[in-house]
Amino acid sequence: MIHDLTELSRAGRVLSEALALLKGERERLEQQHDRVRDGDHSAGSPQQTLHGLRDLSTGVSTALEHVALAAGFISLGLDSRADHAVKMARMKPVGVPSGLDRMARPLGEATVRALEMIRGLDGFFGGDLGLAVDVALAAPQATYPPQDWAEYERQQRHRPQ
Numbered sequence: 001m002i003h004d005l006t007e008l009s010r011a012g013r014v015l016s017e018a019l020a021l022l023k024g025e026r027e028r029l030e031q032q033h034d035r036v037r038d039g040d041h042s043a044g045s046p047q048q049t050l051h052g053l054r055d056l057s058t059g060v061s062t063a064l065e066h067v068a069l070a071a072g073f074i075s076l077g078l079d080s081r082a083d084h085a086v087k088m089a090r091m092k093p094v095g096v097p098s099g100l101d102r103m104a105r106p107l108g109e110a111t112v113r114a115l116e117m118i119r120g121l122d123g124f125f126g127g128d129l130g131l132a133v134d135v136a137l138a139a140p141q142a143t144y145p146p147q148d149w150a151e152y153e154r155q156q157r158h159r160p161q
């Protein structure tokens with residue numbers, strides 16, 4: 001299979017920049033909420049907001065690692081390894097954008113910018129990443145964890161796949 005190293009390089013640069021933005025935002029919020037340990041784990045609480053940022057950062061970091069591995073195998077001419085690595089690199093990052101579901105609104109400017117950059121990679125990743133980012137960014141408030149777990153589970157069972 002022929003792979004596009006230029007496309008992988010572009011995706012890697014975007015993911016790297018988005019990751020730097022998310023890490024900076026996480027550090028800012030960790031300093032801001034350093035002393036807040038009140039046990040509030042409701043949607044949008046400082047703990048959930050930081051959890052969501054960690055989810056986003058981890059997802060972007062893992063995606064970047066997959067892209068770098070794929071680019072490395074291609075550069076080395078190891079086509080049999082590159083095929084699998086490219087498939088992994090094109091998988092929608094776990095936690096992106098679902099980490100936003102935990103986060104208080106308004107979202108930080110760096111978080112919004114990072115997700116807008118990732119939205120630009122919609123054609124690179126499988127699935128409807130761009131639409132998922134748009135929906136998550138448009139949410140007026142944090143939605144996870146739910147206040148009513150029984151209702152949440154009912155909605156999940158009846159949600160179209």
